[in-house]
Amino acid sequence: MQSPHNWLIYRVIHSELYPAFRTYAKGKLLDIGCGKKPYKSVLIGLVDQHVGVDHIDTLHNLNDVDIIGTAYSIPVDSNLFDTVICTDVIEHLEEPSDAIAEAHRVLKPGGIAIYTTPLFWHLHEQPRDFYRYTKFGLQYLFEKNGFQIVSIIPLGGFWITIGQETSYYLWGKRMRLFGKLNPVNFLIYLTVHFVQAVSYVLNKIDRTTIFTTEYLVIAKK
Numbered sequence: 001m002q003s004p005h006n007w008l009i010y011r012v013i014h015s016e017l018y019p020a021f022r023t024y025a026k027g028k029l030l031d032i033g034c035g036k037k038p039y040k041s042v043l044i045g046l047v048d049q050h051v052g053v054d055h056i057d058t059l060h061n062l063n064d065v066d067i068i069g070t071a072y073s074i075p076v077d078s079n080l081f082d083t084v085i086c087t088d089v090i091e092h093l094e095e096p097s098d099a100i101a102e103a104h105r106v107l108k109p110g111g112i113a114i115y116t117t118p119l120f121w122h123l124h125e126q127p128r129d130f131y132r133y134t135k136f137g138l139q140y141l142f143e144k145n146g147f148q149i150v151s152i153i154p155l156g157g158f159w160i161t162i163g164q165e166t167s168y169y170l171w172g173k174r175m176r177l178f179g180k181l182n183p184v185n186f187l188i189y190l191t192v193h194f195v196q197a198v199s200y201v202l203n204k205i206d207r208t209t210i211f212t213t214e215y216l217v218i219a220k221k
């Protein structure tokens with residue numbers, strides 16, 4: 001969820017993900033591990049249907065979930081969807097290859113899968129946090145399951161990773177006492193905005209992508 005300490009990574013993700021949606025998302029779209037469907041408002045004008053699937057043990061509420069199922073076994077027919085999206089989910093799956101095979105099954109021939117997943121990110125949604133991915137691992141997993149890679153795009157370089165994680169670290173140090181009125185918390189609030197702003201500018205100058213925070217994968221069935 002977007003908040004003062006993490007606007008940087010969302011800004012970077014959206015700069016690549018939204019154009020990908022505009023280019024590829026169409027028809028019936030399945031959102032695997034949809035959580036709160038954060039891209040609902042962006043997709044609304046692009047697709048005919050936005051169907052969300054998530055598992056019963058999700059840490060998020062089920063308000064936006066249309067189908068209860070796991071990423072390994074989605075209770076729908078084969079060759080049904082024009083588009084699959086799966087954002088920041090496969091790092092939470094014990095068997096990512098099986099889940100990618102399931103996404104391939106539910107997509108129509110020629111359908112497009114759009115995934116995001118981190119290379120560098122702290123532990124989250126514990127204990128269901130299993131893996132981090134390199135672009136070579138992603139290419140292997142998608143091709144192994146019958147997909148053709150359209151592109152694998154790094155989302156941010158060194159400065160985004162370092163700036164975003166520094167900001168998360170500082171945000172975690174806020175004190176419970178007096179909430180926002182606590183001067184330490186106010187200082188942290190100002191600092192996380194400053195760190196993210198400086199990192200954003202530095203990323204424009206140096207985009208060394210071997211340190212990328214995340215990848216965007218676009219793959220075709």
Ligand SMILES: C[S@@+](CC[C@H](N)C(=O)[O-])C[C@H]1O[C@@H](n2cnc3c(N)ncnc32)[C@H](O)[C@@H]1O
Binds near residue numbers: 069088
């Ligand atoms: C980090 S959240 C991402 C949520 C959403 N896609 C987004 O971009 O904000 C990971 C999601 O994966 C879901 N998830 C974890 N394991 C799953 C599984 N085995 N099957 C389906 N969804 C799963 C979680 O419930 C959660 O909604």
